Amino acid sequence: MNLFKGLFSSTSPSKECPRCLGKGHVDWDDIKRLKQELKWKPGSCAYCNGTGKVHPGIEENVPVDTSYLVTNLPEGERKRILAGNPEALERGRSYEDRFDVFIDQVKFLHLIGKLTPAQIAEFYMIDERNPESYETKKQELEEYFEKVIKLKVTRDQME
Numbered sequence: 603m604n605l606f607k608g609l610f611s612s613t614s615p616s617k618e619c620p621r622c623l624g625k626g627h628v629d630w631d632d633i634k635r636l637k638q639e640l641k642w643k644p645g646s647c648a649y650c651n652g653t654g655k656v657h658p659g660i661e662e663n664v665p666v667d668t669s670y671l672v673t674n675l676p677e678g679e680r681k682r683i684l685a686g687n688p689e690a691l692e693r694g695r696s697y698e699d700r701f702d703v704f705i706d707q708v709k710f711l712h713l714i715g716k717l718t719p720a721q722i723a724e725f726y727m728i729d730e731r732n733p734e735s736y737e738t739k740k741q742e743l744e745e746y747f748e749k750v751i752k753l754k755v756t757r758d759q760m761e
C-alpha cells in the first residue's frame with residue numbers, strides 16, 4: 603500500500619486549495635499574490651495536483667508559497683514535500699537559497715557591472731553553442747532579466 607495514500611486515507615481533500623483558490627491552476631494573479639513572479643509560470647497547481655481541493659492541515663506540512671513545489675517536480679518528490687518529509691523540505695530550502703543567490707548575481711551584474719538585460723542574457727548564454735536555439739533562448743532570458751530588474755532592483759531602490 604502506498605505510504606502517502608495511507609497517511610491520508612481517513613480524510614478526503616475537503617479544503618479549498620489556498621494556492622490556486624480552488625481553480626486547479628495558478629494564474630498570474632495567484633503568482634503575484636504569493637510573490638513568485640520570478641519563480642513560477644501559470645499552469646496546473648502542484649499544491650492540490652490540479653484538483654482545487656487539499657487536505658486540511660497541509661499548510662502545517664508545507665507552506666503554500668513553497669517555490670520548489672511546482673508541477674515539473676518529479677511525482678515522488680512532490681508527494682514527499684506534501685507529506686512534510688524533512689529531507690525533501692531541506693532540498694526545497696536549498697533550491698530557494700540557490701535561486702536567491704542567482705537573483706543577487708543578476709542584480710550585481712546590472713547595478714555594479716552596468717550590464718543591460720540583453721548583456722546579462724549574453725553572459726549566461728556563454729556556453730550555448732546551438733545556433734538554432736540561441737536567439738530564442740537569449741530573447742527569453744532577456745525578458746526574464748528585465749522582469750528581475752523591474753521587480754528587484756527598481757522596487758528595492760524605491761524602498
Ligand SMILES: [Zn+2]
Binds near residue numbers: 623
Ligand atoms: Zn491548487
